[in-house]
Amino acid sequence: DAGITQSPRHKVTETGTPVTLRCHQTENHRYMYWYRQDPGHGLRLIHYSYGVKDTDKGEVSDGYSVSRSKTEDFLLTLESATSSQTSVYFCAISGTGDEQYFGPGTRLTVT
């Protein structure tokens, strides 16, 4: 399995609070991605990174920001969490940009 960890694995937070999720890889892969998974929607891309400090928006980026200050870490921040952001968040990595490998996920509940 690809060396990808996500932290925390579970989090409960209140509406309006900031939340940061971390993805850490040991594969030295160039590309990193954040997805959210919701019933009936499959996986939807939030943001992705194609190198250190190089990021771009996905299809559901509103309310989310990301940062990548070093190759191994990709952070997803919810500036002010809302109940609609309750979801399971997955990080993925790719060496070539062609095939992706996924982390174990973070279950976030916003109350």
Add this chain to the structure above:
Amino acid sequence: AQSVTQPDIHITVSEGASLELRCNYSYGATPYLFWYVQSPGQGLQLLLKYFSGDTLVQGIKGFEAEFKRSQSSFNLRKPSVHWSDAAEYFCAVGAKGTYKYIFGTGTRLKVLA
């Protein structure tokens, strides 16, 4: 518009029976195609991929998929299902140089003993 359709939300098969999960896509460029499997509470595991060449691709766990350009399909098959195959299966499409996928909404497989 680019999209991936998995028409079957749920499928139930008996252990030992054959399986086919459907995936249709709409994509402007020559597609890269993928199947992933997700067990409950787990991340997604890559089962197989198609980039080019032979349209019948073999994957892990005894799965195979066939790319049919004329039908815009990439159906996943397994000749004999095991109880451990119960999971959710996702089809995804991408393209060289785009670095991004589009996922289908998934098919949940239930296996009867």
